[in-house]
Amino acid sequence: MLCKVLKISRSSYYKYKNRTQPEKEKQDEVLCALILEYHAMYDGILGYRRMTMFINRLNQTSYSEGYIHRLMNYLGITARIRRKKVNRKRVKPDYVKENILARDFSSDMPNQKWLTDVTEFKIPNDTRKLYLSPILDLFDNSIIENELP
Known part of the structure; x- marks a missing residue:
């Protein structure tokens, strides 16, 4: 009766029942x-x-x-x-310059408006850091090249 319900043959049932693991x-x-x-x-x-x-x-x-x-x-x-715990401290900048540009990023003459930003690079296997601060002229979006003596 059980074999008919499961739709398997009797020999399969007995083979499974008597098999060694x-x-x-x-x-x-x-x-x-x-x-x-x-x-x-x-x-x-x-x-x-x-x-x-x-x-x-x-x-x-x-x-x-x-x-x-x-x-x-x-x-x-x-x-x-x-979830990884993020441990960040809010740091207030010590010195903030007033906003002179007021989001007016257009310029009529060269060397009228310059922008800069500082990027910090860590040197592998060293405690020192490198800082990159290019100066951008807003007249033609070119980087101002300074030649060091």
Whole structure:
């Protein structure tokens, strides 16, 4: 009766009922239990990379990330993404110059209106910084070239 409802043959049912479980399936079940345990223990923040690291380190094993990722997908487990905390302090400028241009960026003659901005570059493997401050002429939007002596 059950085989008719499921639309399978009786021989398939008995073959499945009497089959021995392969070692790979047993290993998958043990790992799935570990994944569920660590997922609950670490409040769902572990992705597959850190889950692999924790499983391998705490159990002295060497499973690959792809294998753990596959099992986590099978279980429907994903990492809960934590929002990164941004720690910025508002800095008030010490000195603010008055707004002379008042958003009038047109110029009739060269060298009448200039703009500048400062860009800070950090030098890799060094504590020093470089500063770049080009001067822009609003007449033709060209950079003013200064020749140093």
